[in-house]
Amino acid sequence: xxxxxxxxxxxxxxxxxxxxxxxxxxxxxxxxxxxxxxxxxxxxxxxxxxxxxxxxxxxxxxxxxxxxxxxxxxxxxxxxxxxxxxxxxxxxxxxxxxxxxxxxxxxxxxxxxxxxxxxxxxxxxxxxxxxxxxxxxxxxxxxxxxxxxxxxxxxxxxxxxxxxxxxxxxxxxxxxxxxxxxxxxxxxxxxxxx
Amino acid sequence: xxxxxxxxxxxxxxxxxxxxxxxxxxxxxxxxxxxxxxxxxxxxxxxxxxxxxxxxxxxxxxxxxxxxxxxxxxxxxxxxxxxxxxxxxxxxxxxxxxxxxxxxxxxxxxxxxxxxxxxxxxxxxxxxxxxxxxxxxxxxxxxxxxxxxxxxxxxxxxxxxxxxxxxxxxxxxxxxxxxxxxxxxxxxxxxxxxxxxxxxxxxxxxxxxxxxxxxxxxxxxxxxxxxxxxxxxxxxxxxxxxxxxxxxxxxxxxxxxxxxxxxxxxxxxxxxxxxxxxxxxxxxxxxxxxxxxxxxxxxxxxxxxxxxxxxxxxxxxxxxxxxxxxxxxxxxxxxxxxxxxxxxxxxxxxxxxxxxxxxxxxxxxxxxxxxxxxxxxxxxxxxxxxxxxxxxxxxxxxxxxxxxxxxxxxxxxxxxxxxxxxxxxxxxxxxxxxxxxxxxxxxxxxxxxxxxxxxxxxxxxxxxxxxxxxxxxxxxxxxxxxxxxxxxxxxxxxxxxxxxxxxxxxxxxxxxxxxxxxxxxxxxxxxxxxxxx
Numbered sequence: 001x002x003x004x005x006x007x008x009x010x011x012x013x014x015x016x017x018x019x020x021x022x023x024x025x026x027x028x029x030x031x032x033x034x035x036x037x038x039x040x041x042x043x044x045x046x047x048x049x050x051x052x053x054x055x056x057x058x059x060x061x062x063x064x065x066x067x068x069x070x071x072x073x074x075x076x077x078x079x080x081x082x083x084x085x086x087x088x089x090x091x092x093x094x095x096x097x098x099x100x101x102x103x104x105x106x107x108x109x110x111x112x113x114x115x116x117x118x119x120x121x122x123x124x125x126x127x128x129x130x131x132x133x134x135x136x137x138x139x140x141x142x143x144x145x146x147x148x149x150x151x152x153x154x155x156x157x158x159x160x161x162x163x164x165x166x167x168x169x170x171x172x173x174x175x176x177x178x179x180x181x182x183x184x185x186x187x188x189x190x191x192x193x194x
Numbered sequence: 195x196x197x198x199x200x201x202x203x204x205x206x207x208x209x210x211x212x213x214x215x216x217x218x219x220x221x222x223x224x225x226x227x228x229x230x231x232x233x234x235x236x237x238x239x240x241x242x243x244x245x246x247x248x249x250x251x252x253x254x255x256x257x258x259x260x261x262x263x264x265x266x267x268x269x270x271x272x273x274x275x276x277x278x279x280x281x282x283x284x285x286x287x288x289x290x291x292x293x294x295x296x297x298x299x300x301x302x303x304x305x306x307x308x309x310x311x312x313x314x315x316x317x318x319x320x321x322x323x324x325x326x327x328x329x330x331x332x333x334x335x336x337x338x339x340x341x342x343x344x345x346x347x348x349x350x351x352x353x354x355x356x357x358x359x360x361x362x363x364x365x366x367x368x369x370x371x372x373x374x375x376x377x378x379x380x381x382x383x384x385x386x387x388x389x390x391x392x393x394x395x396x397x398x399x400x401x402x403x404x405x406x407x408x409x410x411x412x413x414x415x416x417x418x419x420x421x422x423x424x425x426x427x428x429x430x431x432x433x434x435x436x437x438x439x440x441x442x443x444x445x446x447x448x449x450x451x452x453x454x455x456x457x458x459x460x461x462x463x464x465x466x467x468x469x470x471x472x473x474x475x476x477x478x479x480x481x482x483x484x485x486x487x488x489x490x491x492x493x494x495x496x497x498x499x500x501x502x503x504x505x506x507x508x509x510x511x512x513x514x515x516x517x518x519x520x521x522x523x524x525x526x527x528x529x530x531x532x533x534x535x536x537x538x539x540x541x542x543x544x545x546x547x548x549x550x551x552x553x554x555x556x557x558x559x560x561x562x563x564x565x566x567x568x569x570x571x572x573x574x575x576x577x578x579x580x581x582x583x584x585x586x587x588x589x590x591x592x593x594x595x596x597x598x599x600x601x602x603x604x605x606x607x608x609x610x611x612x613x614x615x616x617x618x619x620x621x622x623x624x625x626x627x628x629x630x631x632x633x634x635x636x637x638x639x640x641x642x643x644x645x646x647x648x649x650x651x652x653x654x655x656x657x658x659x660x661x662x663x664x665x666x667x668x669x670x671x672x673x674x675x676x677x678x679x680x681x682x683x684x685x686x687x688x689x690x691x692x693x694x695x696x697x698x699x700x701x702x703x704x705x706x707x708x709x710x711x712x713x714x715x716x717x718x719x720x721x722x723x724x725x726x727x
Contacts, residue, residue, distance in 0.1 A: 019366075027197065032368060034367045037365065038364070039224055039227070040225065044651075046542055046543035046544070060443040060444040063361065063441075064517075082534060084534055102541070102544060103539060104583075107537045
């Protein structure tokens with residue numbers, strides 16, 4: 001088992017939360033893991049990415065080589081495209097379609113969606129809206145994680161365990177609402193990959 | 195055996211705890227900050243009474259660590275690479291004093307300048323000070339090297355440099371923890387003058403340090419972190435330093451066909467390198483940072499063998515390594531990849547919405563409309579982003595504290611008024627002494643201290659300046675009539691603008707302190723309050 005995942009977004013959008021849930025799930029399954037994060041200046045509203053690598057064999061590089069990522073998991077659509085050079089030919093892009101516009105020259109939404117549409121393997125979902133629908137607007141990142149769940153090599157129950165580990169000390173309500181967000185994303189993805 | 199998922203920085207902190215440390219010393223700086231943060235959150239550190247408070251700057255941190263080492267206890271000081279410049283005076287002299295309790299100096303380098311103004315390589319500092327340098331290739335080694343580093347330091351009577359780069363510092367991996375060592379008790383140096391660097395004593399100590407060099411070299415040759423790994427293809431022999439080793443192995447799935455010398459302890463292991471030289475037709479050096487080893491090998495072998503690396507163009511001269519760059523140097527063909535679509539635009543970092551620095555720059559820009567452009571000297575912190583649109587206010591960012599002193603120099607040359615913009619934490623780090631210069635000369639400058647009560651850029655660590663700025667300025671001797679405070683809020687815009695204009699017009703030293711809490715720490719504080727209810 002080996003999964004190389006690029007997590008993408010804008011500083012503050014919670015990609016490290018996604019990484020932490022996957023990381024905790026992987027370690028419990030006794031898998032090896034490496035996860036390169038971005039700290040410091042870029043966190044101030046700039047583009048951020050994390051290279052997350054999971055394997056049943058020891059992992060050498062902290063960085064994923066170009067053309068070898070199994071998946072780009074993004075909480076922002078334009079950011080999902082920034083890392084395409086890392087994606088394998090048959091790799092998946094899983095992204096929220098909710099645009100985050102903090103630059104004056106952000107392209108038209110349709111231009112961004114058109115590029116995502118060109119990709120052979122993708123799941124694009126309005127995670128923001130889905131999170132609002134289930135009344136947990138802050139969990140859109142976990143919705144995106146849910147949409148990636150069918151491709152991660154973990155069962156949904158194992159990922160639920162990761163959520164419990166991460167949010168356990170914040171109370172049962174927080175755990176439950178995040179598990180709900182996970183399932184909302186998961187169900188969306190399942191409906192798309194028949 | 196306990197397994198933890200830790201950042202490289204956190205592995206270093208845990209290694210220090212398990213190695214019997216009594217004091218962490220540091221000033222925040224990316225990518226080193228998380229070492230101290232981990233210590234501050236650790237229950238074990240609290241239970242054992244291990245020191246873990248921030249220092250005012252890297253120099254004071256280094257000196258405090260030397261002080262703890264003097265007492266016989268183990269200490270560590272952590273900083274980003276440019277922090278080594280600030281701490282260079284005590285650091286270089288600490289190899290002359292020698293140590294008592296083990297002393298580790300962690301230098302976190304930032305090749306590719308993810309969050310820095312240069313990509314200097316701290317291995318040169320270790321070499322400069324004639325001390326061993328440890329450069330872990332992974333998080334597990336970072337843990338173990340730190341844990342055992344104190345004893346190495348005590349054995350050779352020198353501080354040890356632990357060099358990491360951003361990639362290792364900020365990458366998480368599963369770590370196996372080992373046994374724990376106890377803290378040492380206070381036991382002052384046997385020689386009461388060991389730390390008295392009067393010329394006569396310094397000369398004696400320096401000779402001892404020089405005599406120690408062959409043992410330090412031998413330790414590198416014998417180090418478990420340095421290895422010769424044989425390979426069948428002798429066309430190239432590879433010297434893989436620190437995490438360069440990982441990128442090499444990544445390309446061959448762990449089975450490199452070429453002979454490899456893995457280097458994680460310096461001085462370079464001459465025994466392994468000589469063997470590689472004998473066995474192979476050429477040498478490729480993989481190292482993150484400057485061509486530190488490559489240069490040494492070139493003089494070592496006196497051009498007798500082809501040496502490839504960052505100097506001959508086999509690898510780029512700047513920026514961090516990655517698996518693709520290493521593949522190219524090895525002649526492995528790139529597979530075709532997707533391109534970034536044109537629709538993707540740059541998204542540089544920016545000041546948070548609602549940040550007080552924004553209000554400071556908005557007012558300052560208008561106030562400066564009466565003057566020619568190019569007179570704002572800024573400093574290191576979030577507010578450096580005032581150099582970017584929409585503000586375009588700032589004309590410099592050089593090093594901690596340089597805003598005030600550069601403004602002084604510019605005003606000496608006739609650029610009047612010159613403006614310095616500096617944050618609270620940067621001000622107490624290295625701005626205060628510059629302000630004293632300005633007071634003594636009554637320099638015609640406006641010093642704008644944008645005080646957000648925290649060390650913001652690195653994530654909101656305690657600022658030594660908190661609630662002290664105005665008193666410090668008074669104490670240094672700033673004229674109270676030209677020491678003004680403002681609250682940078684939209685609702686105060688007119689008032690603030692008037693104050694800044696008045697002080698710009700004053701032909702002498704003015705200090706305006708803009709006081710409003712960082713919105714990130716304020717948000718966190720509110721959350722914490724809600725939780726405590």
